[in-house]
Amino acid sequence: MKIHMELGANSYDIVVERGSLHKCSTLLNLNRKVFIITDSGIPTALSEAVRAQCREGYISTVAQGEASKSISVYEKLLGEMLSLGFSRGDCVVAVGGGVVGDLSGFVAASYMRGVDFYNIPTTVLSQIDSSIGGKVAVNLGGIKNIVGTFYQPKKVVIDPDVLATLPKRQISNGLAEAVKMSLTSDEELFSIFEQPNPTDRIDEIIIKSLMIKKSVVEQDEKESGLRKILNFGHTIGHAVESEAELKDLYHGECVALGMIPMCSPEVRKRLIRVLKSLSLPIRYPFDEEKALKALTHDKKSKGNMVTAVYVEKAGSFKLKDIPCESLKSDLGLICER
Amino acid sequence: MKIHMELGANSYDIVVERGSLHKCSTLLNLNRKVFIITDSGIPTALSEAVRAQCREGYISTVAQGEASKSISVYEKLLGEMLSLGFSRGDCVVAVGGGVVGDLSGFVAASYMRGVDFYNIPTTVLSQIDSSIGGKVAVNLGGIKNIVGTFYQPKKVVIDPDVLATLPKRQISNGLAEAVKMSLTSDEELFSIFEQPNPTDRIDEIIIKSLMIKKSVVEQDEKESGLRKILNFGHTIGHAVESEAELKDLYHGECVALGMIPMCSPEVRKRLIRVLKSLSLPIRYPFDEEKALKALTHDKKSKGNMVTAVYVEKAGSFKLKDIPCESLKSDLGLICER
Numbered sequence: 001m002k003i004h005m006e007l008g009a010n011s012y013d014i015v016v017e018r019g020s021l022h023k024c025s026t027l028l029n030l031n032r033k034v035f036i037i038t039d040s041g042i043p044t045a046l047s048e049a050v051r052a053q054c055r056e057g058y059i060s061t062v063a064q065g066e067a068s069k070s071i072s073v074y075e076k077l078l079g080e081m082l083s084l085g086f087s088r089g090d091c092v093v094a095v096g097g098g099v100v101g102d103l104s105g106f107v108a109a110s111y112m113r114g115v116d117f118y119n120i121p122t123t124v125l126s127q128i129d130s131s132i133g134g135k136v137a138v139n140l141g142g143i144k145n146i147v148g149t150f151y152q153p154k155k156v157v158i159d160p161d162v163l164a165t166l167p168k169r170q171i172s173n174g175l176a177e178a179v180k181m182s183l184t185s186d187e188e189l190f191s192i193f194e195q196p197n198p199t200d201r202i203d204e205i206i207i208k209s210l211m212i213k214k215s216v217v218e219q220d221e222k223e224s225g226l227r228k229i230l231n232f233g234h235t236i237g238h239a240v241e242s243e244a245e246l247k248d249l250y251h252g253e254c255v256a257l258g259m260i261p262m263c264s265p266e267v268r269k270r271l272i273r274v275l276k277s278l279s280l281p282i283r284y285p286f287d288e289e290k291a292l293k294a295l296t297h298d299k300k301s302k303g304n305m306v307t308a309v310y311v312e313k314a315g316s317f318k319l320k321d322i323p324c325e326s327l328k329s330d331l332g333l334i335c336e337r
Numbered sequence: 338m339k340i341h342m343e344l345g346a347n348s349y350d351i352v353v354e355r356g357s358l359h360k361c362s363t364l365l366n367l368n369r370k371v372f373i374i375t376d377s378g379i380p381t382a383l384s385e386a387v388r389a390q391c392r393e394g395y396i397s398t399v400a401q402g403e404a405s406k407s408i409s410v411y412e413k414l415l416g417e418m419l420s421l422g423f424s425r426g427d428c429v430v431a432v433g434g435g436v437v438g439d440l441s442g443f444v445a446a447s448y449m450r451g452v453d454f455y456n457i458p459t460t461v462l463s464q465i466d467s468s469i470g471g472k473v474a475v476n477l478g479g480i481k482n483i484v485g486t487f488y489q490p491k492k493v494v495i496d497p498d499v500l501a502t503l504p505k506r507q508i509s510n511g512l513a514e515a516v517k518m519s520l521t522s523d524e525e526l527f528s529i530f531e532q533p534n535p536t537d538r539i540d541e542i543i544i545k546s547l548m549i550k551k552s553v554v555e556q557d558e559k560e561s562g563l564r565k566i567l568n569f570g571h572t573i574g575h576a577v578e579s580e581a582e583l584k585d586l587y588h589g590e591c592v593a594l595g596m597i598p599m600c601s602p603e604v605r606k607r608l609i610r611v612l613k614s615l616s617l618p619i620r621y622p623f624d625e626e627k628a629l630k631a632l633t634h635d636k637k638s639k640g641n642m643v644t645a646v647y648v649e650k651a652g653s654f655k656l657k658d659i660p661c662e663s664l665k666s667d668l669g670l671i672c673e674r
Contacts, residue, residue, distance in 0.1 A: 071408065071411075071412045071415075074408075075408045075477070078408075078477055078483070078484055079477060079478055082477060082478045082480060082483060083478070109486060110447075110484050110485055110486055111483070111484065112483060113472065113474065113482075113485050113486050113487055113560075114486065114487070114559075135450065137450065140412070140415055140416060140419060141416055141419045141420070143419060145450075146415070146419060146448070146449060147415055147447050147448065148447055148450050149446060149447055149450050149451065149486055150450055150451070222451075223450075
């Protein structure tokens with residue numbers, strides 16, 4: 001199926017189709033120099049499958065993990081493109097999860113002030129969420145996504161077949177974002193997670209999540225208003241994630257934790273049941289002081305208030321200004337002592 | 338006088354007014370955190386005059402010269418903003434020439450995916466050219482402007498009074514870009530340079546040059562077509578500039594050299610007379626092989642052809658595809674042996 005993202009001059013299509021990775025040259029213009037960025041955690045067969053379809057493809061593999069979203073890795077990739085003689089008419093393809101997509105997108109956005117960018121997300125998280133929307137970035141000084149821009153891909157190719165080999169924890173990590181979108185925008189999608197074996201309906205979950213994100217991004221490309229709902233669970237989630245000692249939680253797991261304090265008690269009860277069934281964390285031992293400090297550095301902070309998305313009733317949301325002081329007790333709800 | 342740059346959602350005003358530096362708080366919103374970027378070659382009085390008008394202003398001074406347009410300086414500035422707790426609602430002000438403007442613009446474009454950017458150009462070159470148009474960038478691997486984006490300022494404040502203390506060579510450096518614009522687009526402006534003492538008419542030259550650039554940028558914000566005319570003299574100019582040994586030529590001087598081979602013989606004759614009267618170079622000893630190599634790395638190169646702007650008749654131009662082989666003899670026209 002093809003989902004059209006309507007963003008004026010920045011419009012693009014998202015193709016969701018089993019087997020599409022192996023025929024991406026029919027969907028993308030690979031008849032030029034192609035810089036394929038992937039990471040060491042992604043099966044090499046996936047990037048090789050893309051390269052095999054290029055006229056002149058080069059694979060660059062960064063180390064798996066958030067540490068690759070750095071200005072130094074960004075500079076290294078740009079330098080490689082330069083050495084390989086990439087020109088403005090060539091392109092960048094991301095093959096991997098959110099780290100690869102965010103990093104590759106920023107490289108594509110700034111190499112010669114922008115070359116074509118294609119995204120082939122290979123994790124649940126990136127297929128349902130991070131591969132679309134055009135937010136590209138790297139981290140700096142321990143703060144996530146602080147350096148970047150808005151840059152839309154020319155096309156996104158989603159092949160659910162590539163999820164088959166993912167470990168269960170990785171899949172749940174991605175589904176956390178779908179739970180997030182369902183809670184603010186689509187109670188029907190949320191109810192899929194309240195039934196047994198939601199992963200049997202993964203194609204449906206991907207498409208429903210993409211439709212929510214599409215609608216939000218189309219209305220607010222540059223995150224000036226509505227798009228904030230996509231940050232549900234992220235304000236606290238990012239703070240937990242930034243906390244330096246904590247390298248053993250995935251992004252979706254942090255978002256899972258981050259949603260818990262931002263719900264009404266009744267929604268929270270349903271949410272916790274869903275998170276448990278997906279083996280997602282509902283408490284975690286982290287340094288509350290450090291997380292609190294990271295919170296006040298978050299992009300969404302203004303003065304002494306943090307604006308966060310709050311869900312009173314499943315399928316809807318409101319923006320809530322939360323004084324920094326009361327965030328401490330919110331963190332207490334999810335901090336394991 | 339106020340020149341309005343019409344770029345839809347990215348529109349902004351350029352204020353050209355003597356004394357405007359000292360009342361920029363009436364023109365810009367400085368009632369927030371303000372990150373002022375300047376360089377060691379700009380009189381500190383200028384950046385201090387801006388800071389004095391801010392509620393909370395911070396000055397960061399980079400080393401004078403092209404070497405500051407690097408990813409490492411870019412990262413350092415972003416890190417400073419982060420340490421100072423800058424948020425998305427704060428702003429960046431460039432006080433300086435093209436190096437400061439290009440670097441600051443890229444910092445502003447990517448800090449938290451974009452904060453407001455104001456440009457206060459303090460050299461002739463930046464006042465007539467580089468401060469408007471939204472091209473922001475740093476250099477990499479010896480190639481100019483290879484990493485960057487398009488990011489429009491919120492306002493540009495041009496105060497011709499600040500030019501008073503500039504050395505003559507700096508002024509001629511800037512006027513080279515005005516000569517460039519006049520040759521492709523405005524023979525009347527070119528004729529000012531054919532008369533005695535053109536610098537007495539500097540305000541007029543600034544405004545006429547801005548009007549040309551405004552018209553070009555409005556029609557082609559992202560440099561997909563028409564905007565190429567602004568690159569007149571730059572294809573060869575950049576190659577001469579990139580050539581590593583050559584640190585003693587200014588940008589405008591390189592553009593002056595770069596224009597010479599790209600004119601018809603009769604225009605070339607008039608151009609050389611003008612360049613001489615402005616004490617701009619018409620020949621220079623550089624390594625032709627290295628310059629040729631840099632040329633083929635230039636953003637404007639496509640395969641074995643370089644597309645360059647060519648002036649057959651003053652005030653008009655055409656795009657010409659030049660085979661890499663014949664560039665060698667073009668370089669011969671300006672290379673002093």
